[in-house]
Amino acid sequence: MRKKELRLVVTFHTTADAMAMEKECKENQVNGRLIPVPRSISAGCGLAWCAGLEDKDTILSMMDQVGIEHEDLHECMV
Amino acid sequence: MIYLDNAATTMHKPQAVIDAVVNAMNSIGNAGRGANTASLGAARLIYETRERLAGMFGAESPKQIVFTSNSTESLNIAIKGLIDPGDHVITTVLEHNSVLRPLYELQEKGVEITFLESDEKGCVRYGDFEKAVKDNTKAIICTNGSNLTGNLVDIQKVGEIAEKYGLLFIVDASQTAGVFPIDVKSMHIDVLCFTGHKGLLGPQGTGGMYVREGLSVRPLKSGGSGVQTYSRKHPKEMPTALEAGTLNGHGIAGLHAALGYIEETGMDHIREKEQFLMRMFYEGVKDIPGVKIYGDFSSYNRCPIVTLNIRDYDSSEVSDELLMTYDISTRPGGHCAPLMHEALGTVEQGSVRFSFSHFNTEEEIAAAVKAVRELAEE
Numbered sequence: 447m448r449k450k451e452l453r454l455v456v457t458f459h460t461t462a463d464a465m466a467m468e469k470e471c472k473e474n475q476v477n478g479r480l481i482p483v484p485r486s487i488s489a490g491c492g493l494a495w496c497a498g499l500e501d502k503d504t505i506l507s508m509m510d511q512v513g514i515e516h517e518d519l520h521e522c523m524v
Numbered sequence: 525m526i527y528l529d530n531a532a533t534t535m536h537k538p539q540a541v542i543d544a545v546v547n548a549m550n551s552i553g554n555a556g557r558g559a560n561t562a563s564l565g566a567a568r569l570i571y572e573t574r575e576r577l578a579g580m581f582g583a584e585s586p587k588q589i590v591f592t593s594n595s596t597e598s599l600n601i602a603i604k605g606l607i608d609p610g611d612h613v614i615t616t617v618l619e620h621n622s623v624l625r626p627l628y629e630l631q632e633k634g635v636e637i638t639f640l641e642s643d644e645k646g647c648v649r650y651g652d653f654e655k656a657v658k659d660n661t662k663a664i665i666c667t668n669g670s671n672l673t674g675n676l677v678d679i680q681k682v683g684e685i686a687e688k689y690g691l692l693f694i695v696d697a698s699q700t701a702g703v704f705p706i707d708v709k710s711m712h713i714d715v716l717c718f719t720g721h722k723g724l725l726g727p728q729g730t731g732g733m734y735v736r737e738g739l740s741v742r743p744l745k746s747g748g749s750g751v752q753t754y755s756r757k758h759p760k761e762m763p764t765a766l767e768a769g770t771l772n773g774h775g776i777a778g779l780h781a782a783l784g785y786i787e788e789t790g791m792d793h794i795r796e797k798e799q800f801l802m803r804m805f806y807e808g809v810k811d812i813p814g815v816k817i818y819g820d821f822s823s824y825n826r827c828p829i830v831t832l833n834i835r836d837y838d839s840s841e842v843s844d845e846l847l848m849t850y851d852i853s854t855r856p857g858g859h860c861a862p863l864m865h866e867a868l869g870t871v872e873q874g875s876v877r878f879s880f881s882h883f884n885t886e887e888e889i890a891a892a893v894k895a896v897r898e899l900a901e902e
Contacts, residue, residue: 460761461750462762
Protein backbone atom coordinates (compact mmCIF):
# COMPACT_ATOMS: atom_id res chain seq x y z
CA MET A 447 0.00 0.00 0.00
CA ARG A 448 1.09 3.55 -0.74
CA LYS A 449 2.15 5.70 2.17
CA LYS A 450 -0.76 7.81 3.38
CA GLU A 451 -0.61 11.57 3.45
CA LEU A 452 -2.81 14.21 5.02
CA ARG A 453 -4.96 15.43 2.12
CA LEU A 454 -8.09 17.38 1.38
CA VAL A 455 -11.13 15.19 0.62
CA VAL A 456 -14.38 16.71 -0.65
CA THR A 457 -17.51 14.58 -0.57
CA PHE A 458 -20.71 15.04 -2.54
CA HIS A 459 -24.39 14.15 -2.32
CA THR A 460 -24.54 12.65 -5.80
CA THR A 461 -22.33 11.21 -8.51
CA ALA A 462 -23.47 14.09 -10.75
CA ASP A 463 -21.95 16.59 -8.28
CA ALA A 464 -18.69 14.64 -8.26
CA MET A 465 -18.60 14.64 -12.05
CA ALA A 466 -19.29 18.36 -12.15
CA MET A 467 -16.37 18.82 -9.75
CA GLU A 468 -14.01 16.81 -11.92
CA LYS A 469 -15.02 18.75 -15.00
CA GLU A 470 -14.63 22.16 -13.36
CA CYS A 471 -11.29 21.26 -11.80
CA LYS A 472 -10.02 20.15 -15.19
CA GLU A 473 -11.27 23.30 -16.89
CA ASN A 474 -9.83 25.56 -14.19
CA GLN A 475 -6.57 23.58 -13.98
CA VAL A 476 -7.12 22.73 -10.35
CA ASN A 477 -5.22 19.69 -9.06
CA GLY A 478 -6.74 16.53 -7.70
CA ARG A 479 -8.64 13.41 -8.75
CA LEU A 480 -11.73 11.38 -7.98
CA ILE A 481 -11.32 8.58 -5.45
CA PRO A 482 -13.72 6.24 -3.67
CA VAL A 483 -14.89 7.89 -0.44
CA PRO A 484 -12.42 6.71 2.27
CA ARG A 485 -13.81 4.48 5.01
CA SER A 486 -12.58 6.91 7.66
CA ILE A 487 -15.02 9.55 6.38
CA SER A 488 -18.08 7.52 5.57
CA ALA A 489 -19.21 3.96 5.79
CA GLY A 490 -21.20 4.55 2.63
CA CYS A 491 -19.82 4.66 -0.85
CA GLY A 492 -19.47 7.16 -3.61
CA LEU A 493 -16.90 9.43 -5.17
CA ALA A 494 -14.82 12.10 -3.48
CA TRP A 495 -12.40 14.72 -4.79
CA CYS A 496 -8.94 14.28 -3.33
CA ALA A 497 -6.32 17.03 -3.51
CA GLY A 498 -3.34 18.43 -1.67
CA LEU A 499 -4.05 20.56 1.38
CA GLU A 500 -2.14 23.38 -0.26
CA ASP A 501 -4.90 23.60 -2.89
CA LYS A 502 -7.70 23.99 -0.37
CA ASP A 503 -8.26 27.73 -0.86
CA THR A 504 -8.15 27.47 -4.64
CA ILE A 505 -10.63 24.58 -4.57
CA LEU A 506 -13.03 26.28 -2.18
CA SER A 507 -13.07 29.51 -4.13
CA MET A 508 -13.52 27.65 -7.42
CA MET A 509 -16.44 25.60 -6.02
CA ASP A 510 -18.00 28.78 -4.73
CA GLN A 511 -17.50 30.54 -8.03
CA VAL A 512 -18.97 27.84 -10.27
CA GLY A 513 -21.63 26.76 -7.77
CA ILE A 514 -20.62 23.19 -6.98
CA GLU A 515 -22.57 21.75 -4.11
CA HIS A 516 -20.53 19.56 -1.78
CA GLU A 517 -21.52 17.46 1.17
CA ASP A 518 -18.47 17.91 3.38
CA LEU A 519 -14.81 18.88 3.50
CA HIS A 520 -12.31 16.69 5.29
CA GLU A 521 -8.64 16.70 5.98
CA CYS A 522 -7.63 13.13 6.40
CA MET A 523 -4.95 10.52 5.76
CA VAL A 524 -5.49 8.99 2.37
CA MET B 525 -37.86 -1.12 -47.19
CA ILE B 526 -39.26 2.41 -47.08
CA TYR B 527 -39.53 3.18 -43.39
CA LEU B 528 -42.22 5.75 -42.64
CA ASP B 529 -42.90 4.97 -38.99
CA ASN B 530 -40.53 7.45 -37.44
CA ALA B 531 -43.08 8.70 -34.93
CA ALA B 532 -42.89 5.22 -33.37
CA THR B 533 -39.11 5.16 -33.42
CA THR B 534 -36.51 6.60 -35.75
CA MET B 535 -35.15 3.38 -37.17
CA HIS B 536 -32.31 4.96 -39.12
CA LYS B 537 -29.75 6.14 -36.54
CA PRO B 538 -26.60 8.10 -37.31
CA GLN B 539 -23.59 5.78 -37.59
CA ALA B 540 -21.95 7.69 -34.73
CA VAL B 541 -24.74 6.50 -32.43
CA ILE B 542 -24.19 2.85 -33.33
CA ASP B 543 -20.42 3.22 -32.94
CA ALA B 544 -20.81 4.91 -29.57
CA VAL B 545 -22.96 2.07 -28.21
CA VAL B 546 -20.46 -0.53 -29.42
CA ASN B 547 -17.54 1.43 -27.95
CA ALA B 548 -19.36 1.80 -24.66
CA MET B 549 -20.10 -1.93 -24.52
CA ASN B 550 -16.40 -2.52 -24.90
CA SER B 551 -15.22 -0.02 -22.35
CA ILE B 552 -17.52 1.48 -19.76
CA GLY B 553 -18.33 0.29 -16.25
CA ASN B 554 -21.17 1.24 -13.95
CA ALA B 555 -21.42 4.98 -13.35
CA GLY B 556 -21.00 6.02 -9.75
CA ARG B 557 -20.16 2.54 -8.57
CA GLY B 558 -16.55 2.84 -7.52
CA ALA B 559 -13.80 5.07 -8.86
CA ASN B 560 -12.12 2.68 -11.26
CA THR B 561 -11.33 3.80 -14.79
CA ALA B 562 -14.27 1.98 -16.37
CA SER B 563 -16.75 3.31 -13.82
CA LEU B 564 -15.46 6.85 -14.16
CA GLY B 565 -15.65 6.49 -17.94
CA ALA B 566 -19.37 5.74 -17.64
CA ALA B 567 -19.91 8.53 -15.12
CA ARG B 568 -18.19 11.09 -17.35
CA LEU B 569 -20.16 10.04 -20.41
CA ILE B 570 -23.44 10.17 -18.53
CA TYR B 571 -22.64 13.53 -17.00
CA GLU B 572 -21.73 14.96 -20.40
CA THR B 573 -25.02 13.68 -21.77
CA ARG B 574 -26.84 15.48 -18.94
CA GLU B 575 -24.95 18.61 -19.92
CA ARG B 576 -25.94 18.29 -23.57
CA LEU B 577 -29.60 17.75 -22.70
CA ALA B 578 -29.55 20.61 -20.19
CA GLY B 579 -28.13 22.79 -22.96
CA MET B 580 -30.73 21.67 -25.48
CA PHE B 581 -33.68 22.38 -23.15
CA GLY B 582 -32.27 25.39 -21.28
CA ALA B 583 -32.20 23.63 -17.88
CA GLU B 584 -30.67 25.44 -14.89
CA SER B 585 -28.14 22.69 -14.35
CA PRO B 586 -27.23 19.21 -15.63
CA LYS B 587 -28.39 17.92 -12.22
CA GLN B 588 -31.98 18.68 -13.21
CA ILE B 589 -31.79 16.12 -16.04
CA VAL B 590 -32.88 12.64 -14.95
CA PHE B 591 -32.42 9.52 -17.07
CA THR B 592 -35.26 7.05 -17.41
CA SER B 593 -35.98 4.28 -19.87
CA ASN B 594 -38.55 6.20 -21.95
CA SER B 595 -41.22 8.92 -21.92
CA THR B 596 -43.70 6.57 -20.29
CA GLU B 597 -41.46 6.14 -17.25
CA SER B 598 -40.80 9.88 -17.09
CA LEU B 599 -44.50 10.69 -17.28
CA ASN B 600 -45.34 8.10 -14.62
CA ILE B 601 -42.71 9.59 -12.30
CA ALA B 602 -43.97 13.12 -12.91
CA ILE B 603 -47.69 12.40 -12.69
CA LYS B 604 -47.61 9.99 -9.74
CA GLY B 605 -44.91 11.97 -7.98
CA LEU B 606 -46.62 15.34 -8.08
CA ILE B 607 -50.38 14.79 -8.08
CA ASP B 608 -52.29 13.83 -4.93
CA PRO B 609 -55.88 12.79 -4.21
CA GLY B 610 -58.06 15.89 -4.13
CA ASP B 611 -56.00 17.66 -6.79
CA HIS B 612 -57.47 18.68 -10.11
CA VAL B 613 -55.53 18.24 -13.34
CA ILE B 614 -56.15 19.71 -16.78
CA THR B 615 -55.14 17.65 -19.79
CA THR B 616 -56.27 17.20 -23.39
CA VAL B 617 -57.75 14.56 -25.66
CA LEU B 618 -54.56 14.72 -27.71
CA GLU B 619 -52.68 12.74 -25.06
CA HIS B 620 -51.04 9.37 -25.45
CA ASN B 621 -51.84 6.50 -23.10
CA SER B 622 -48.57 7.22 -21.26
CA VAL B 623 -50.34 10.30 -19.88
CA LEU B 624 -53.89 8.97 -19.85
CA ARG B 625 -53.36 5.67 -18.06
CA PRO B 626 -51.40 7.07 -15.10
CA LEU B 627 -54.11 9.74 -14.84
CA TYR B 628 -56.91 7.15 -14.91
CA GLU B 629 -55.12 5.32 -12.08
CA LEU B 630 -55.02 8.53 -10.08
CA GLN B 631 -58.64 9.26 -10.92
CA GLU B 632 -59.57 6.08 -9.06
CA LYS B 633 -57.70 7.45 -6.04
CA GLY B 634 -59.59 10.72 -6.01
CA VAL B 635 -57.82 12.96 -8.49
CA GLU B 636 -60.15 15.10 -10.58
CA ILE B 637 -59.36 15.38 -14.29
CA THR B 638 -60.59 17.69 -17.03
CA PHE B 639 -59.95 16.43 -20.56
CA LEU B 640 -60.04 19.40 -22.92
CA GLU B 641 -61.79 18.61 -26.19
CA SER B 642 -60.25 19.34 -29.56
CA ASP B 643 -61.83 20.94 -32.60
CA GLU B 644 -62.67 18.89 -35.69
CA LYS B 645 -59.06 19.10 -36.88
CA GLY B 646 -57.71 17.78 -33.61
CA CYS B 647 -56.45 21.14 -32.30
CA VAL B 648 -56.76 22.30 -28.71
CA ARG B 649 -58.59 25.56 -28.03
CA TYR B 650 -56.28 27.60 -25.85
CA GLY B 651 -59.11 29.49 -24.15
CA ASP B 652 -60.33 26.18 -22.71
CA PHE B 653 -57.30 25.87 -20.45
CA GLU B 654 -58.16 29.02 -18.51
CA LYS B 655 -61.83 28.14 -18.35
CA ALA B 656 -60.98 24.78 -16.76
CA VAL B 657 -58.90 26.19 -13.91
CA LYS B 658 -60.44 25.57 -10.47
CA ASP B 659 -59.40 26.22 -6.87
CA ASN B 660 -57.86 22.77 -6.54
CA THR B 661 -56.14 22.71 -9.95
CA LYS B 662 -52.58 21.52 -9.44
CA ALA B 663 -51.23 21.02 -12.92
CA ILE B 664 -51.63 21.18 -16.66
CA ILE B 665 -50.31 18.07 -18.34
CA CYS B 666 -50.13 18.17 -22.10
CA THR B 667 -48.32 17.00 -25.13
CA ASN B 668 -46.17 19.25 -27.29
CA GLY B 669 -47.36 17.41 -30.40
CA SER B 670 -50.03 14.78 -31.11
CA ASN B 671 -48.53 11.42 -32.03
CA LEU B 672 -51.62 10.76 -34.11
CA THR B 673 -52.20 13.90 -36.16
CA GLY B 674 -48.87 15.67 -35.78
CA ASN B 675 -50.66 18.81 -34.59
CA LEU B 676 -48.47 20.93 -32.37
CA VAL B 677 -49.62 22.39 -29.09
CA ASP B 678 -48.18 25.86 -28.46
CA ILE B 679 -46.53 25.09 -25.14
CA GLN B 680 -45.35 28.68 -24.83
CA LYS B 681 -48.98 29.78 -24.71
CA VAL B 682 -50.05 26.98 -22.36
CA GLY B 683 -46.99 27.59 -20.15
CA GLU B 684 -48.00 31.22 -19.75
CA ILE B 685 -51.47 30.13 -18.62
CA ALA B 686 -49.93 27.70 -16.12
CA GLU B 687 -47.66 30.47 -14.86
CA LYS B 688 -50.55 32.93 -14.56
CA TYR B 689 -52.52 30.57 -12.32
CA GLY B 690 -49.55 29.15 -10.41
CA LEU B 691 -50.02 25.65 -11.85
CA LEU B 692 -47.39 23.03 -12.48
CA PHE B 693 -46.77 22.52 -16.18
CA ILE B 694 -45.83 18.99 -17.23
CA VAL B 695 -45.03 18.53 -20.91
CA ASP B 696 -44.87 15.34 -22.95
CA ALA B 697 -42.24 16.05 -25.60
CA SER B 698 -42.13 12.51 -27.01
CA GLN B 699 -42.81 13.70 -30.56
CA THR B 700 -40.85 16.93 -30.46
CA ALA B 701 -37.64 16.62 -28.41
CA GLY B 702 -34.64 16.87 -30.69
CA VAL B 703 -36.64 18.34 -33.59
CA PHE B 704 -38.41 21.39 -32.17
CA PRO B 705 -36.74 24.00 -29.96
CA ILE B 706 -37.87 23.73 -26.33
CA ASP B 707 -36.83 26.21 -23.67
CA VAL B 708 -38.07 25.18 -20.26
CA LYS B 709 -37.49 28.62 -18.74
CA SER B 710 -39.33 30.82 -21.20
CA MET B 711 -42.07 28.20 -21.66
CA HIS B 712 -42.58 27.93 -17.87
CA ILE B 713 -42.15 24.16 -17.96
CA ASP B 714 -41.79 22.45 -14.58
CA VAL B 715 -41.29 18.93 -15.88
CA LEU B 716 -40.37 17.99 -19.43
CA CYS B 717 -40.65 14.29 -20.35
CA PHE B 718 -38.83 12.95 -23.38
CA THR B 719 -37.74 9.73 -24.98
CA GLY B 720 -34.32 9.16 -26.52
CA HIS B 721 -35.25 6.96 -29.47
CA LYS B 722 -37.47 9.21 -31.58
CA GLY B 723 -36.42 12.72 -32.59
CA LEU B 724 -33.36 12.54 -30.36
CA LEU B 725 -32.11 9.68 -32.58
CA GLY B 726 -30.71 7.63 -29.70
CA PRO B 727 -31.21 3.97 -28.78
CA GLN B 728 -34.46 2.55 -27.45
CA GLY B 729 -34.42 2.24 -23.67
CA THR B 730 -33.11 5.77 -23.26
CA GLY B 731 -35.25 8.66 -22.12
CA GLY B 732 -35.44 11.21 -19.43
CA MET B 733 -36.96 14.21 -17.83
CA TYR B 734 -36.12 17.74 -16.84
CA VAL B 735 -37.36 18.72 -13.38
CA ARG B 736 -37.32 22.39 -12.38
CA GLU B 737 -34.80 23.20 -9.67
CA GLY B 738 -36.49 23.23 -6.29
CA LEU B 739 -39.43 21.07 -7.38
CA SER B 740 -39.57 17.90 -5.31
CA VAL B 741 -40.97 14.86 -7.09
CA ARG B 742 -41.91 11.77 -5.10
CA PRO B 743 -39.80 8.95 -6.58
CA LEU B 744 -41.43 5.94 -8.19
CA LYS B 745 -38.47 3.71 -7.28
CA SER B 746 -35.84 3.48 -4.58
CA GLY B 747 -32.76 1.32 -4.44
CA GLY B 748 -29.14 1.40 -5.50
CA SER B 749 -27.63 4.84 -5.86
CA GLY B 750 -23.89 4.43 -5.47
CA VAL B 751 -24.00 6.84 -2.53
CA GLN B 752 -25.17 6.76 1.11
CA THR B 753 -25.22 2.96 1.20
CA TYR B 754 -26.11 2.66 4.89
CA SER B 755 -28.95 5.13 4.82
CA ARG B 756 -32.32 3.39 4.86
CA LYS B 757 -33.71 6.05 2.59
CA HIS B 758 -32.95 6.73 -1.03
CA PRO B 759 -30.98 10.02 -1.43
CA LYS B 760 -33.19 13.05 -2.01
CA GLU B 761 -30.67 15.02 -4.04
CA MET B 762 -31.18 15.38 -7.79
CA PRO B 763 -30.70 13.64 -10.10
CA THR B 764 -30.03 10.58 -7.88
CA ALA B 765 -33.42 11.04 -6.16
CA LEU B 766 -35.20 9.85 -9.31
CA GLU B 767 -32.58 7.45 -10.65
CA ALA B 768 -32.57 4.32 -8.49
CA GLY B 769 -30.62 1.45 -10.04
CA THR B 770 -27.96 1.19 -12.71
CA LEU B 771 -28.53 3.56 -15.58
CA ASN B 772 -28.58 2.42 -19.20
CA GLY B 773 -24.99 3.55 -19.71
CA HIS B 774 -24.58 1.85 -23.06
CA GLY B 775 -27.76 3.41 -24.38
CA ILE B 776 -26.89 6.80 -22.93
CA ALA B 777 -23.54 6.59 -24.75
CA GLY B 778 -25.56 6.33 -27.96
CA LEU B 779 -27.78 9.21 -26.91
CA HIS B 780 -24.64 11.25 -26.19
CA ALA B 781 -23.49 10.70 -29.75
CA ALA B 782 -26.97 11.41 -31.10
CA LEU B 783 -27.05 14.76 -29.33
CA GLY B 784 -23.67 15.54 -30.87
CA TYR B 785 -25.05 14.62 -34.29
CA ILE B 786 -28.10 16.87 -33.84
CA GLU B 787 -25.87 19.75 -32.78
CA GLU B 788 -23.57 19.29 -35.78
CA THR B 789 -26.38 18.79 -38.28
CA GLY B 790 -28.59 21.48 -36.79
CA MET B 791 -32.03 20.94 -35.32
CA ASP B 792 -33.48 23.51 -37.73
CA HIS B 793 -32.01 21.70 -40.71
CA ILE B 794 -33.41 18.36 -39.52
CA ARG B 795 -36.86 19.84 -38.88
CA GLU B 796 -36.99 21.69 -42.19
CA LYS B 797 -36.07 18.56 -44.13
CA GLU B 798 -38.68 16.48 -42.30
CA GLN B 799 -41.37 19.11 -42.79
CA PHE B 800 -40.42 19.41 -46.47
CA LEU B 801 -40.90 15.65 -46.92
CA MET B 802 -44.16 15.76 -44.95
CA ARG B 803 -45.43 18.58 -47.16
CA MET B 804 -44.42 16.73 -50.31
CA PHE B 805 -46.35 13.67 -49.16
CA TYR B 806 -49.36 15.69 -47.98
CA GLU B 807 -49.62 17.62 -51.22
CA GLY B 808 -49.25 14.39 -53.18
CA VAL B 809 -52.13 12.60 -51.45
CA LYS B 810 -54.53 15.30 -50.28
CA ASP B 811 -56.56 15.50 -53.50
CA ILE B 812 -56.71 11.79 -54.24
CA PRO B 813 -60.40 10.78 -54.26
CA GLY B 814 -61.19 8.56 -51.30
CA VAL B 815 -58.27 9.78 -49.16
CA LYS B 816 -59.18 11.47 -45.91
CA ILE B 817 -56.42 13.22 -43.98
CA TYR B 818 -56.69 14.02 -40.28
CA GLY B 819 -55.15 16.96 -38.50
CA ASP B 820 -54.46 20.63 -39.07
CA PHE B 821 -52.38 21.47 -42.13
CA SER B 822 -53.06 25.21 -42.11
CA SER B 823 -49.37 25.53 -41.30
CA TYR B 824 -46.57 23.17 -42.24
CA ASN B 825 -44.82 23.96 -38.99
CA ARG B 826 -46.09 20.76 -37.41
CA CYS B 827 -44.75 17.34 -36.48
CA PRO B 828 -43.70 15.45 -39.63
CA ILE B 829 -46.73 13.17 -39.56
CA VAL B 830 -49.54 12.61 -42.05
CA THR B 831 -52.35 10.37 -40.88
CA LEU B 832 -55.02 9.25 -43.29
CA ASN B 833 -57.61 6.71 -44.26
CA ILE B 834 -58.53 5.41 -47.68
CA ARG B 835 -62.27 5.13 -48.25
CA ASP B 836 -63.76 2.91 -45.56
CA TYR B 837 -60.87 0.43 -45.66
CA ASP B 838 -59.68 -0.92 -42.34
CA SER B 839 -56.42 0.93 -41.53
CA SER B 840 -54.71 -2.37 -40.66
CA GLU B 841 -55.48 -3.77 -44.10
CA VAL B 842 -54.14 -0.64 -45.78
CA SER B 843 -50.95 -0.70 -43.71
CA ASP B 844 -50.50 -4.41 -44.46
CA GLU B 845 -51.04 -3.82 -48.17
CA LEU B 846 -48.50 -0.99 -48.12
CA LEU B 847 -46.03 -3.39 -46.59
CA MET B 848 -46.70 -6.48 -48.68
CA THR B 849 -47.08 -4.81 -52.07
CA TYR B 850 -44.90 -1.72 -51.73
CA ASP B 851 -42.52 -2.55 -48.85
CA ILE B 852 -43.58 0.61 -47.05
CA SER B 853 -43.69 0.56 -43.24
CA THR B 854 -46.45 2.58 -41.61
CA ARG B 855 -48.50 2.34 -38.44
CA PRO B 856 -52.23 1.56 -38.47
CA GLY B 857 -54.74 1.25 -35.64
CA GLY B 858 -55.13 3.34 -32.52
CA HIS B 859 -51.61 4.64 -31.89
CA CYS B 860 -52.17 4.57 -28.09
CA ALA B 861 -54.25 7.74 -28.49
CA PRO B 862 -57.82 6.62 -27.71
CA LEU B 863 -59.34 10.02 -26.98
CA MET B 864 -57.90 11.58 -30.13
CA HIS B 865 -59.42 8.77 -32.21
CA GLU B 866 -62.75 9.29 -30.44
CA ALA B 867 -62.59 12.99 -31.27
CA LEU B 868 -61.80 12.28 -34.92
CA GLY B 869 -64.40 9.54 -35.17
CA THR B 870 -61.86 6.91 -36.15
CA VAL B 871 -62.17 4.42 -33.29
CA GLU B 872 -63.51 1.66 -35.54
CA GLN B 873 -61.43 2.26 -38.65
CA GLY B 874 -58.21 3.40 -36.98
CA SER B 875 -55.96 5.37 -39.31
CA VAL B 876 -52.72 4.91 -41.20
CA ARG B 877 -49.88 7.08 -39.97
CA PHE B 878 -46.99 8.09 -42.21
CA SER B 879 -44.18 9.73 -40.22
CA PHE B 880 -40.98 11.06 -41.67
CA SER B 881 -37.29 11.27 -40.84
CA HIS B 882 -34.71 13.58 -42.38
CA PHE B 883 -33.02 10.37 -43.55
CA ASN B 884 -35.99 9.68 -45.85
CA THR B 885 -35.59 10.69 -49.49
CA GLU B 886 -37.83 12.42 -52.00
CA GLU B 887 -37.86 9.19 -54.02
CA GLU B 888 -39.28 7.33 -51.02
CA ILE B 889 -41.98 9.97 -50.57
CA ALA B 890 -42.88 9.77 -54.27
CA ALA B 891 -43.16 5.99 -53.97
CA ALA B 892 -45.44 6.33 -50.94
CA VAL B 893 -47.68 8.84 -52.75
CA LYS B 894 -47.91 6.50 -55.72
CA ALA B 895 -48.82 3.59 -53.44
CA VAL B 896 -51.61 5.54 -51.74
CA ARG B 897 -52.96 6.63 -55.14
CA GLU B 898 -52.99 3.06 -56.43
CA LEU B 899 -54.72 1.73 -53.32
CA ALA B 900 -57.34 4.48 -53.49
CA GLU B 901 -58.04 3.67 -57.12
CA GLU B 902 -58.51 -0.04 -56.54
